[in-house]
Amino acid sequence: MAGKTLYDKLWDDHLVKQRDDGSALIYIDRQLLHEVTSPQAFEGLRLANRKPWRIDANIATPDHNVPTTDRDKGIDGIVDPVSRTQVETLDKNCDEFGILEFKIKDQRQGIVHVIGPEQGATLPGMSIVCGDSHTSTHGAFGCLAHGIGTSEVEHVLATQCLVQKKMKNMLVKVNGKLGAGVTGKDVVLAIIGKIGTAGGTGYAIEFGGEAIRGLSMEGRMTICNMAIEGGARVGMVAVDDITIDYVKGRPFSPKGETWDKAVEYWRTLHSDDDAVFDKVVELDGSAIKPQVSWGTSPEMVTGVDGSVPDPAKEEDPIKREGIVRALKYMGLRPNQKITDIQLDRVFIGSCTNSRIEDLREAAAVVKGRKVAASLKQAMVVPGSGLVKAQAEQEGLDKIFIEAGLEWRDPGCSMCLAMNADKLGQGEHCASTSNRNFEGRQGFGGRTHLVSPAMAAAAAVSGHFVDVRELLN
Amino acid sequence: MRAFTQHQGIVAPMDRSNVDTDMIIPKQFLKSIKRTGFGPNLFDELRYLDEGKPDQDCSNRPVNPDFVLNQDRYKSASVLLARRNFGCGSSREHAPWALDDFGFRVIIAPSFADIFYNNCFKNGLLPIVLDEEIVDKLFQETEANEGYELTVDLEAQTVTTPSGESYSFDVDNFRRHCLLNGLDDIGVTLEDADAIRAYEDARRQTAPWLFNAGN
Ligand code: SF4
Numbered sequence: 001m002a003g004k005t006l007y008d009k010l011w012d013d014h015l016v017k018q019r020d021d022g023s024a025l026i027y028i029d030r031q032l033l034h035e036v037t038s039p040q041a042f043e044g045l046r047l048a049n050r051k052p053w054r055i056d057a058n059i060a061t062p063d064h065n066v067p068t069t070d071r072d073k074g075i076d077g078i079v080d081p082v083s084r085t086q087v088e089t090l091d092k093n094c095d096e097f098g099i100l101e102f103k104i105k106d107q108r109q110g111i112v113h114v115i116g117p118e119q120g121a122t123l124p125g126m127s128i129v130c131g132d133s134h135t136s137t138h139g140a141f142g143c144l145a146h147g148i149g150t151s152e153v154e155h156v157l158a159t160q161c162l163v164q165k166k167m168k169n170m171l172v173k174v175n176g177k178l179g180a181g182v183t184g185k186d187v188v189l190a191i192i193g194k195i196g197t198a199g200g201t202g203y204a205i206e207f208g209g210e211a212i213r214g215l216s217m218e219g220r221m222t223i224c225n226m227a228i229e230g231g232a233r234v235g236m237v238a239v240d241d242i243t244i245d246y247v248k249g250r251p252f253s254p255k256g257e258t259w260d261k262a263v264e265y266w267r268t269l270h271s272d273d274d275a276v277f278d279k280v281v282e283l284d285g286s287a288i289k290p291q292v293s294w295g296t297s298p299e300m301v302t303g304v305d306g307s308v309p310d311p312a313k314e315e316d317p318i319k320r321e322g323i324v325r326a327l328k329y330m331g332l333r334p335n336q337k338i339t340d341i342q343l344d345r346v347f348i349g350s351c352t353n354s355r356i357e358d359l360r361e362a363a364a365v366v367k368g369r370k371v372a373a374s375l376k377q378a379m380v381v382p383g384s385g386l387v388k389a390q391a392e393q394e395g396l397d398k399i400f401i402e403a404g405l406e407w408r409d410p411g412c413s414m415c416l417a418m419n420a421d422k423l424g425q426g427e428h429c430a431s432t433s434n435r436n437f438e439g440r441q442g443f444g445g446r447t448h449l450v451s452p453a454m455a456a457a458a459a460v461s462g463h464f465v466d467v468r469e470l471l472n
Numbered sequence: 473m474r475a476f477t478q479h480q481g482i483v484a485p486m487d488r489s490n491v492d493t494d495m496i497i498p499k500q501f502l503k504s505i506k507r508t509g510f511g512p513n514l515f516d517e518l519r520y521l522d523e524g525k526p527d528q529d530c531s532n533r534p535v536n537p538d539f540v541l542n543q544d545r546y547k548s549a550s551v552l553l554a555r556r557n558f559g560c561g562s563s564r565e566h567a568p569w570a571l572d573d574f575g576f577r578v579i580i581a582p583s584f585a586d587i588f589y590n591n592c593f594k595n596g597l598l599p600i601v602l603d604e605e606i607v608d609k610l611f612q613e614t615e616a617n618e619g620y621e622l623t624v625d626l627e628a629q630t631v632t633t634p635s636g637e638s639y640s641f642d643v644d645n646f647r648r649h650c651l652l653n654g655l656d657d658i659g660v661t662l663e664d665a666d667a668i669r670a671y672e673d674a675r676r677q678t679a680p681w682l683f684n685a686g687n
Contacts, residue, residue: 016671017664021645025664027671029682037564039505048658053668056683065503082503082526089505126682133563133587147587149565150507151594159661161668165644197490198557201586231560233586254681262681297490318489318555325488418499437494437561443523 003272005169006238007204010144010269014127016161025161026144029126032112033060033099033153035090036418037131041154042093052097053160059121060094060101062087063111064418068381068408074105083419110384110410113137113351117221118386120250124239124266129156134351134434136227139236140220141243142269144204146233167234168278170203171271174211176286181468183361184219185353185432185451187211187283188226189291193301195281200232203279206271207237211285217246218357225352226434229298238270292338292464293436293449295326300436302338304454304466310334329438330446331426339464341448342374344427346459347441348405348452349381350415353432356390358452363396365456365470371404372462379406379421381413405459417442430458474596475654479577480623481550483614484540491554492561493588497570501526510566511573515541541574545618553610554581559588559599568595578624580631582607593647596654598626600641626652 004012016025038060045052052058065083075091078084087104094101102108108115113134116122124142129135133147152162172191192199205227212220220237227235237243244263247253254262289303300323302309308327311334314320327334332341348354348362359382371378380400382388388410391397397407414421415433423429423445432455436447450458457467501513503526512530517523519541521534535542541549552571558581559567568591571579577597582604584592592599602610613633614620623632626648632638650657661668676683 017667019646021649023644023646025661025667027668027675036502040507040565043505043507048656050658054672080503086503086505123681125679131563131565133561135563147563149563149568149587149591149594151565151591155658155661158658159665159668160672161661161664163646163657163661197560198583198585201557201583228587231557231585252684254684258681258684262679265679297492322489416494416499418502435492435494435561437492439498439517440494443498443517 002276003274005271005275005277006142006206006236006269007144007169007234008275010125010127011166013125014144023163023165026127026164028129028156028160028162029057030121030128031058031153031156032116032128032130032135033058033090034064034112034132035062035086036064037150038093038153039086039089040150041131041157044154045157050158052157055098057160058099058157060090060099061109061112061115062090062104064412064416066104066411067419068411068413068421071105071409079420107385107389110387111351111354111412113225114354114383114387117141117217118250118384120247120253123247123253124243125269129162133228134225136233136235137221137225137351139224139227139234140217141247142236142239142266144234147228167204168202170200170205170232170279170281171277172205172207173209173280173282174207174285175209175282176211176284177214178211178285178288181453181471182288182290183451183453184215184222186288186291187285188223189293189298189301189449190283190288192226192230192298193291194283195230197229197297197299198231200227200230203232204234204236205230205232207235209285212237213240216357217242218355221355222352226298229434239266290451290454290467292454294330294332294338295323296329296436296438297326298434298436298449300326301449304338304464306338308332308334308336308338341428342463343430343458344376345423345429346375346378346455347414347429347431347433348379348455349383349413350433351383352434353452354381354383354387356387358432359387359391359396362452362456363399365453365467366403366405366460367399369403369460371459374462375459377406378404378459379408379414381408382410384410403460414441416440430455430464473594473650473654473656476577476596476598476626476651478623478625479550480621481577482546482548483551483553483610483620483622484546484549485611485614486540486552486554487611489555490557490560493559493564493567494561496559496567497564498524500524502564502566507569508573510570511575514570514574515539548575550575551578551580551622551624552576553607553614554579556582558584560585563587565591565595568592568597572597580607580610593651596651598624598651600624600631602631602639602641606639
């Protein structure tokens with residue numbers, strides 16, 4: 001019999017019951033909750049007179065709606081009454097059911113996908129869900145982690161299980177070493193550019209190969225975070241020393257003997273040598289350049305030295321139509337050079353790139369430089385209160401502020417612009433977030449997805465430049 | 473949940489691929505703590521020329537005359553015909569809620585994003601995958617014939633055109649069963665409460681750190 005993939009192992013370890021009709025009950029170890037996708041789930045529980053199955057498996061925090069200024073005002077700092085109600089509703093629900101919540105003024109508050117790993121609430125081998133598609137982030141720890149809808153949030157609250165069908169296995173192998181100035185973000189954008197936004201649909205993706213093994217946990221989280229942009233609900237990386245070192249000593253991590261026992265198990269969380277994948281995609285990591293998205297879908301991406309495509313050269317009529325529409329929305333010309341795209345704003349943040357290492361990379365580029373006068377705004381939004389504190393301890397805040405970037409309080413912010421941070425109509429933004437859909441960062445806004453280093457380079461230049469030129 | 477057995481309705485063609493959930497229902501409407509009332513804001517940025525706000529009366533807003541759902545012939549559509557990778561993006565269930573609230577019961581496309589596909593079933597909406605060539609043909613027929621209707625039979629797993637052509641589609645058994653009977657799947661899972669407890673007991677022994685609430 002062939003060996004098992006990492007996904008097979010995680011699946012088997014969480015299988016409560018295989019049903020005759022092909023569906024299965026999968027046990028969920030951890031659920032993360034936030035204010036946007038949970039209110040209707042709690043309401044559903046109440047209406048059906050049900051109780052949460054296991055309260056201690058849940059952790060909550062508000063992130064999507066929170067303002068990134070005046071944090072000391074707490075909930076009163078939320079100007080929009082509808083947003084405020086949503087955050088208040090989360091507080092009320094967590095208080096009523098006794099669920100641990102890092103409230104708006106708690107230093108541990110932050111974007112759900114940042115705080116899970118930071119607290120050790122995300123541990124290798126766990127099954128993790130959240131009413132948010134970027135839950136795939138936690139797969140970086142060798143977890144079975146995926147986004148779910150609100151009905152499933154309610155289902156997990158009530159039963160600690162999900163009804164699932166096993167996905168297929170896909171291996172994305174990034175060979176070789178990454179060049180200087182090339183980050184996890186560039187790798188994942190290059191992968192999506194290659195497989196397309198539906199390339200991973202129906203698959204659980206494992207990211208492997210030398211380039212992935214060489215990445216820090218932050219880099220791996222960035223990659224798994226965007227598995228969903230490649231169509232896969234689940235993205236994973238096998239456990240190794242880097243994973244275990246990251247987890248050690250965190251508030252929710254096991255201690256003493258239990259730690260040793262856990263580590264022994266975690267060391268088994270990798271695909272066996274003879275495991276068979278349904279699909280394998282390989283990339284040469286050493287050939288990946290810093291990436292920039294030019295269109296309205298994350299697969300519309302190219303190297304910084306490239307150009308906007310010419311729809312006339314696309315043979316597939318549906319794709320051609322997609323390019324024409326994207327160029328119109330983005331206000332770009334066919335064959336325009338990426339480095340000729342002028343920017344209005346720069347956003348460094350989101351669950352893709354708002355961890356300490358991301359901020360260090362951005363700070364290294366802007367240090368001693370100034371934000372281009374042509375920009376309306378450049379902002380840095382740390383992923384959590386603890387990331388913010390750490391950055392301030394390292395003096396990164398001063399580097400950003402001296403260069404002319406705004407230093408904000410933690411939250412999702414301009415990643416989806418549910419709070420006050422958004423793009424104006426027609427504005428171009430270099431953004432470290434994960435989606436460049438029409439209107440994502442504000443009505444009529446134009447998003448270009450890049451790494452933190454590339455966003456920083458764009459901030460000091462006013463247009464895209466190859467960050468490697470600034471690092472030399 | 474509302475049961476789905478058969479449905480016959482007017483078809484609206486949404487002729488673009490990779491329609492994402494931000495397009496289906498923009499984020500400002502996700503601030504609601506309710507499940508209903510999203511219909512007037514379905515495809516808000518495509519449907520109206522101004523920027524939509526939550527809790528606003530949409531009847532006086534400037535509409536985009538080119539957008540398909542603003543054309544009289546499609547206003548009462550209940551079957552949405554779509555292109556590749558429909559529903560990609562976020563996990564927001566507000567997307568199926570908005571489609572449902574508008575009056576859609578069926579969505580037909582060559583492929584769907586996983587989370588969206590799953591969310592539809594939880595809300596009595598039926599997503600149907602048909603081959604790209606068949607979808608192409610349905611687009612042509614819909615656009616050529618005003619009042620074009622399709623009949624969908626979940627029991628028989630068929631989509632039938634006005635001229636009597638019939639296409640079969642796949643759907644997995646559990647989802648089909650829940651939808652046909654309008655079952656609450658939490659109730660179904662809780663029938664296995666003993667199995668869940670047995671799993672937990674065993675797991676507590678082998679992996680005690682998973683049951684440690686931390687500090
Ligand atoms: S940062 Fe963006 S992608 Fe991440 S959870 Fe928040 S809104 Fe979603």
